[in-house]
Amino acid sequence: MSHQRIRFVEARTARAIAIIGSIALLIAALALGIAIGTMFGRSHLGEEQALMSRRSYEIEELGRLNAALIELTPRVEGLSAQVHELHDFDDRLKATRGTGGPSGVHDVPPLPDSEEGAAALDGAGGPALPPRLCDTNRASSGTPRQRLKGARRIIDCLNDEVSQLQTQTLTHYAAYMAFPGRNPAPTARSGSPYGNRFDPFTGRLSFHPGIDLVAPTGTPIFASAGGRVVQAGERNGYGNAVDVRHSNGMMTRYGHASRILVKTGDYVMPGQEIAEIGSTGRSTGPHLHFEVIVDGAQINPNPYLALFKRKPNAQS
Helix, strand or coil: CCCCCCCCCCHHHHHHHHHHHHHHHHHHHHHHHHHHHHHHHHHHCCCHHHHHHHHHHHHHHHHHHHHHHHHHHHHHHHHHHHHHHHHHHHHHHHHHCCCCCCCCHHHCCCCCCCHHHHHHCCCCCCCCCCCCCCCHHHHCCCCHHHHHHHHHHHHHHHHHHHHHHHHHHHHHHHHHHCCCCCCCCCCCEECCCCEEEECCCCCCEEEECCEEEECCCCCEEECCCCEEEEEEEEECCCEEEEEEECCCCEEEEEEEEEEECCCCCCEECCCCEEEEEECCCCCCCCEEEEEEEECCEEECCHHHHHHCCCCCCCCC
């Protein structure tokens, strides 16, 4: 797994998105302020009929610009939130690799590269030129009508830029959402750890291929990552169990459930409730048996869970 490379959106992309968001708001204030100020400044110059006609056009166009900005703003905010989430996870992943991180975290495989993204770059080339930014001067000169048209062109340009950034971010964000590690039972306490232990039934040394999260019967079990349910029902030793397949040969397993809320073939999102804690199968009491499986091998889930633990707020 060490040959895989992690490919998140780079820091400069996040900065670019933040800049675009700021530009969008500044352009909005600039374009609308100039247009409105000019429009009402000219209302005292006479020629009432011609003025009313111009004002009617300007007010209508201002309405269209306002609607376009209302539509653009949440797209920029949503994109910025996604990139921030990716970078937060990227920083935690890089911080835990090598020295200084929790034991075993360096063994966590990175997010897979997107084959679609790689294929899209095949045969690409050309000179390395700086990006062409939206021309903000179009909304600061000329007649009010020209300024309104300039503001429209700028908003259209920003829409195109945001659409391109959304496309670039989507593949990375989808891989992140399919990466296991979110706590499937946040209110539960830790039980038997991963690894060798004395079997609770035989008293002999045996291997425990997951971790136990202890909580009362009926406590919700949440999907650790997005994926497709490949098994939902009775499994030998696990009782009622759910297997969810994620990306790149990764799977999570949830055992001993009292009730299963999904069926084979369902697609689930991270944090979606998929079952309830119980004590079915080979179990001494209500708990969730949670496994992370990579290429068919059951590995320690704790490094994955550690990646998604939020640092406590310094102000709290």
